[in-house]
Every structure is written in structure tokens, then in C-alpha cells.
Amino acid sequence: MDLLINVGLPISLAIIMLSLGIGLETADFRRVLSRKYPFAIGAVCQVVLLPIAAFLTVTLFGLPPEIAVGFMLLSFCPGGVTSNILTKLAKGDVALSVSLTAVISILSILTVPFLAAWSITYFMEENAPDVSISGLAIAMFLITTLPVAIGVIVRRFATGFANRIENGLSTLATALFVLIVVAALAGNWQIFIDNLGIMGTGLISLNVALLLIGLGIARAANLSWAECKSISIDTGIQNSTLGITLAALITGTESGFSPLALPSAVYGITMYAVVLPFLVWFRRR
Template identity: 30%
Template structure:
């Protein structure tokens, strides 16, 4: 299986299927309660759209990253969260409705904000002089086809099918799309294995730092505003966990730059390490609170 076929054909289709599965999970009730607390929405969205790209730029300025690797890191900071962030929010007993709402808002905004900001990023890195550019409307169209359109299609299908058939379909769709996305990421990892050893140094550090610092930023900001415990966990995940699949699609399919796509590929694999460690810490804290409620 060629790397080109994986990145150009299979990745966009699998990504669209994951986003459609997310749409199948969305209901009006997911948004109704959340929108009664606009502070949580504004904080989560602001951190994702503004703070995370600034954090990525800080890492680019602090670490001696090659321009193409820097572009990959900046690209990851601009993509929305995805089904993965919703899954982690669920596992740590976070506010799932808030997590889903933040993911949906980011999925609506990203097709328009990503090409605009990423085009400016490429200029600042001097890559536009090397013929690397991101045509705005072409990119908007491509992102809409693999993010927003599948989400809306999933929501319409949910409404058409009704609740009873979905009780049987949804668990299977979640498993199939999740396994398909994992398989594509691993296949891309193997197909680009010869290029990865050179990245397992400063690029790995940058990827791990962005995930860890993004989670810390979300956690501290939400705690500062004294949000409910479940909302703090949801925002922590949403800021720290980005949809690496979208970033890879932009790099491999639209930009035609595998060297830029390798950092999102690394991110898609390595982000799980700090997230799982944080999950273990959450489980330990919940157990301690259950044993000694006065500690909560």
C-alpha cells in the first residue's frame, strides 16, 4: 500500500467517516444545556482559536525547529478537536456536552480560519518563497468536505433514522471509524518510517510540550474561572487534544508536503502519552475522593 494512496485517498475518506460518526452522536440536548453557560463556551473556544496557536508560535521561537517541522507544529495548533477529545472527556467524567459543543464550534470555524492563519504562518516561516502556499478557497472547500459536511450529514441521518436504530448502529460505527483512523495513522507511520528517525529529537519534544502545555493552559484557565469540575476536565482535553487527522490531510493532500505532515503524524501518536498519564491521575484523584469525600 503506497504512502501516496494512503494520504491522498484513504486518509480523507476515513477522516470524513470519523466526523460523520461524531455528527451521529450530536443531539439538540447536547447544546441546549451548554449554551446556558456561555462563559464555558467562550473560554474553551478562545483557548483553542487564539491561545493554542500563540503557544505553538512560542515553541517555534524557543526551539530550533526546521521550518517545515515548525509549519507542521503550527498546523496542528489550528485544527479542531475531534472524536478523540470527546472520548477522553467521557473517560475522565468530564462535561461531555461541553466537549462536544466545543468540538462542533471548532469544526465550523476551522475551515475558514485555518487556511487564513496557516497561509500567514507559511509566509512568516519563509516557506512561501519555496513555492509552498495554501490557496484559501480551495482549502476551505476541502476542509468543509472532510469536517463540517460529514458532521451535518451525521446529524441529519440521526434525525432521519430515529433513536431506536441508532442504539444498535452507533456503538459499531464508533468502533469501526475509530479502528480505521488508528489503522491509517499507523500505516502512514510505517510508510514514512525512514524519515522518522531524524524527527525523534527536537520535533518529539515540541509535540509533547504542545500537548502538555495546552492541557495545562486549559486546566489552569478553567480553574481560575472557578468552573465546575467536569467542565475543567472537558476544557483541559479540548485544548490539549487536537485532530491530527485534519492536520495530516492538509499537509499531505492540499500542501503536498509530506515533510510538514510528519509532525502531525508524530503528534497523533505521541499525544496519547501525556493524555493517558493525566487520565490515570484523574482516576487516582476520583478514587481518593470516593474514599475520603472531605478531600474534594
């Protein structure tokens, strides 16, 4: 188990982030400058409103400290490749979704370490493990930002090679994601069973609320329907693999997968059931 967490988990996340980078072009970053307004709306929903909604959820449901921290870690994570794929299926603005994912994934090395340290201290109090903000930022850079940057560089200078490996890399990333979720659940099975009812209800409620919040804010901002769908999905869909990895980086590996990883692991399953009715609705309208 230690080998899986110490080696397999970081490598898996790095591959997932590399698969994200391989699908990006420099134009995806430049697009932010030409579409400042819809990007700003999406960024505020993800970076500001999402953690606030998570905090309200864990408070209202009275979740145990470790599970509450897990919810918060998940809320700090940016969207991933999944949100881009779901946006495409919803006939949303894929370019906007990709730009949000690209920029916020890179900026997360600045925001996530501070927010993670705060949430652990706030919810776990005297039982909070020591969190090195600089160490967490460096680790996130190595396993998230750097792979994305490498993918973008490969796409820029070896487009043919990037096209050839993109599908295979995405398939591998999906398989690794499934393995990580299963391992995290198996490593905390009794805690998972004991808290499944309230944790599952909280995650589903939060997921539905975020999809609606993103949609409502975008509609109130008078964005196009395609842009509204994109912001809804990018607000409601997070990179659960990063949430699991953050839990491991924070608590260490002495006792296997941390209970802090449980919300992200469960969410990695429930998010598909929650988003499916929205996809059907989005595609029909």
C-alpha cells in the first residue's frame, strides 16, 4: 500500500495532468485575454463560490472533522479533463471550459496549499497534522503544473506525436483514476461504511448545488447558453484524483490512504450519476 501511495499515486496524477496538457494549446491560455468576462465569471465560481458552498455543506451536515477537511480539499481542486469532456457532451462552450481548466489548474499551486492548511487547522484543531505550505506547493508543482506544461510543450513542438498518444494517454489516465478511487475506498472501508449515508448525501447535495450555482450565476451575467453550460459543469466537476493526492501529501502514508481522501474517492463515483440528468437537459435545450 505504501508503494501505491508514495509512487503510484503521484505518478498517476502526473499522467492524468499530462493527458490534460497534451490536449491544450497556447491559444487556450491566450483566449483568456480575449474572453475576459466569461472567464472571470467561471473563475469566481470555481475559486470563490465553490469553497464557500463546501464550507456551508459540511457545517449544515455536521460532518466529522476528517470528512469535513476532505470536502474542503475537494472544493479547492480545479476541474480536470473530465469537465472538458462533459462540456463537449453537453454541447457547451468547450473552448471556455478548456481555458478555465488550464489556467486554474496552474494557479492552484498558489491557492490550494494555503486553503488546505487553513481548513485542516480550522476543522481538526489540536488533532491537525503539521502542514508545510511550501512543501505542498512544491509537490503540487511537480505532479500537476509541470506535467501540464510538458504536455503543452509537446503539443506545441511535436503536434503529430501529441495527436498519436492523446487517446492512449487519456485511456491510461482513466484507468489510473479508477484504480486510485478503488484503493482509497478499500483502505478506509469501515470509515466509508460508517459515514456513507451522511457523506454521500452531503456530496450529492453539494454537487447539485454547485451545478445550479454555476448555471445561475452565468445566466445572471447574461452569458450565452453554451457558456452557461460550460460554467455550470466546470463549477460542479472537480479533479477528485487531486483531492485524494492532497490527502496523502498532507497526512503521510504510515497508515495507508487517509480518511481525508474519502470524500474525493466517493465523489469520483457519484459525480457521474449527478451530472447525467444535467447532460440530458443541456443537450436537449
